[in-house]
Amino acid sequence: MKMNKSKFLTQAAMIAAIYVVLVEVFKPISYGIMQIRIAEILTVLPYFTPAAIPGLTVGVIISNVIGPYGFLDIVVGSLATLIAAYLTHKIGRKLWAPLPPIIVNAIFVGLMLYYIFLGSPDEMPLTAIMGWVALGQVIVCYGLGYPFMAILDKYKNNIF
Template identity: 40%
Template structure:
């Protein structure tokens, strides 16, 4: 029962934040369409994140995991609405497939990672969003690795145990974010149709 209460409250808060983000003041018809598009993208990414985690549940939870949905953590390079979408998706996936503890710490790690990834959105290495892929690796390794050691380990949370869990979580994040996430961003940036779907058109100032 408590799990579903948390899911409901979190969903309401996330929807509120998403609406506030999407409803940036812009009274033009184009602005109205952009607000709608942001809300749709936010909901779509949250849903995709949850489906990927639950469909690939054996790989999505635990100390040794490759959560493929984490590749979506790179999407904030295309807009702040993806911060809400990915964080909401992570929260719901953890609530449905893990524990309340993971809802708190796992979602916190994803939120912090998405915020820093957004800050690094324009940084590229040989055209690739490699710097933006590092925050999810670091935050999840540190926070989720520590969480597993303290709350889910059968042995005391010694420094070697904690470092081992951080390493295993970090390796999974490298696969999901530094490889798959970077490739996803590159694919979107180089494919005209995907770019129309994921990226807002740049507004040019009136002459």
């Protein structure tokens, strides 16, 4: 069934707004090498609706505009989210839906954080940073996101 344009835009805007609010509420743990960005629970939404792709991307753009890492995070973080959201939408298997944000963010955000912290007292090997980013993503995407998907499954016909 094809979604009408106003429903698509409304869902995308709501997802973006909720993402930004969750990042701000949990700001102390939303940034850094070991980040547990609670807002990433929403990265499972492209499994249910394509409106989550632009919604998540815009939410990340806004969050990173007001975040600590500046232009690089705005570009890299948003691109990572766009790619991960698209892959999540296309993946087709519920069990695998949380996987793209884990892998894509570990690579993109891991590389970005490595570059940002290069030469600082917090400098770590690239693989360690990627591992920490992946761990934070696993905690949120599978630990919280997968149960969230089970709840959404019950109501998906009424929501999406």
